[in-house]
Amino acid sequence: MKILGIETSCDDTGIAVYDNLQGLLVNELYNQKKIHANYGGIIPELASRTHSKKIIFLLDKIFKKINLKKDINLIAYTAGPGLVGSLLVGATFACSLGFSLNIPVLPVNHMEAHLLSPMLDSHLITFPFIGLLVSGKHTQIIAAYKLGKYEILGNSLDDAAGEAFDKISKLLGLKYPNGHELSNLAKKGVKINLKFPRPMKNHSNLNFSFSGLKTFAANIIKNKTLNFQQKANIAKAFEDAVVDILLIKTKRALNQKKWSNLVIAGGVSANKLLRKKSEIMMREVFNGKVFFARPEFCTDNGAMIAYLGSLYYKKKNIFPSLEITVKPKWPLDSLSLL
Numbered sequence: 001m002k003i004l005g006i007e008t009s010c011d012d013t014g015i016a017v018y019d020n021l022q023g024l025l026v027n028e029l030y031n032q033k034k035i036h037a038n039y040g041g042i043i044p045e046l047a048s049r050t051h052s053k054k055i056i057f058l059l060d061k062i063f064k065k066i067n068l069k070k071d072i073n074l075i076a077y078t079a080g081p082g083l084v085g086s087l088l089v090g091a092t093f094a095c096s097l098g099f100s101l102n103i104p105v106l107p108v109n110h111m112e113a114h115l116l117s118p119m120l121d122s123h124l125i126t127f128p129f130i131g132l133l134v135s136g137k138h139t140q141i142i143a144a145y146k147l148g149k150y151e152i153l154g155n156s157l158d159d160a161a162g163e164a165f166d167k168i169s170k171l172l173g174l175k176y177p178n179g180h181e182l183s184n185l186a187k188k189g190v191k192i193n194l195k196f197p198r199p200m201k202n203h204s205n206l207n208f209s210f211s212g213l214k215t216f217a218a219n220i221i222k223n224k225t226l227n228f229q230q231k232a233n234i235a236k237a238f239e240d241a242v243v244d245i246l247l248i249k250t251k252r253a254l255n256q257k258k259w260s261n262l263v264i265a266g267g268v269s270a271n272k273l274l275r276k277k278s279e280i281m282m283r284e285v286f287n288g289k290v291f292f293a294r295p296e297f298c299t300d301n302g303a304m305i306a307y308l309g310s311l312y313y314k315k316k317n318i319f320p321s322l323e324i325t326v327k328p329k330w331p332l333d334s335l336s337l338l
Ligand code: KG4
Pocket: 010, 134, 135, 136, 137, 138, 161, 162, 163, 165, 166, 177, 178, 179, 180, 181, 183, 266, 267, 268, 269, 270, 271, 272, 298, 299, 300
């Protein structure tokens, strides 16, 4: 059984084919970062136009490797959450392709795809688990009970962790989007006599807030001429603070649920410090394990969409429809339960 996955929720155009026996067969991605970098942020209209230009080109590449007409059992596409214009390109494309080839089409949730993306490489992950979803737009702690059934235990009240990384790196003069570059810069930093706050650390709930951290950093950086070492030290202090607070709350969630499996997913899960510190925490405190996707599947991609489609297809619990579905806001706890 082969599933074609289509991802266009934001600024990455991704198409992939996943086979439940052979694994991932093809994975194509067009990354729009360079286009939006000129503007210092994502321009939604430009993102959707670029999706519509690139999607055919990517499908063509897939066509060369796979006979869509004969081989594909299901087309899964990201229906939300995301930018409405971008989502519409993928949804319309998927439904038109399904209609013309007579293949069923399934809308799937982008955040569920992120959350389960580590399963692409590891069959050791089993429900229930605690999920830490850290992307450009979300910072959430999730109790994952089974496919389609999730409880949101904690949420960011303002900026997402990835957004905070992006804003601070912009202030430090790095290119957009730059969580990865900030992290590289932080490696050259040394500990300084400047401790960034750990917002909401003492609140008993599992929510986050990153805007105060951002203001704290902005006040240090703005109107100063900083040399490379000073910038690296600030990057390190900032990264330490973000990783600390993410893990403080995650630890609390694991304790509350008494679970010992953790999945960290979304773009920020590529962060090496977060990976290292969470591995230590899981080993030493919970005698458990933490799972991540491989770095290229931490950020948006078609592989995670195709894989999620395959999980629903296996459950035979899909209601394919040619109705073009987009849900710019689609919380994980509102999926229809299986
Ligand atoms: O999951 P994703 O592609 O976006 C959404 O679906 O929202 O994640 C993108 C985010 C960006 O904010 C980017 O700066 C951040 O992930 N990111 C990182 C790293 N790599 C990507 N943040 C920290 N460290 C990294 N190594």
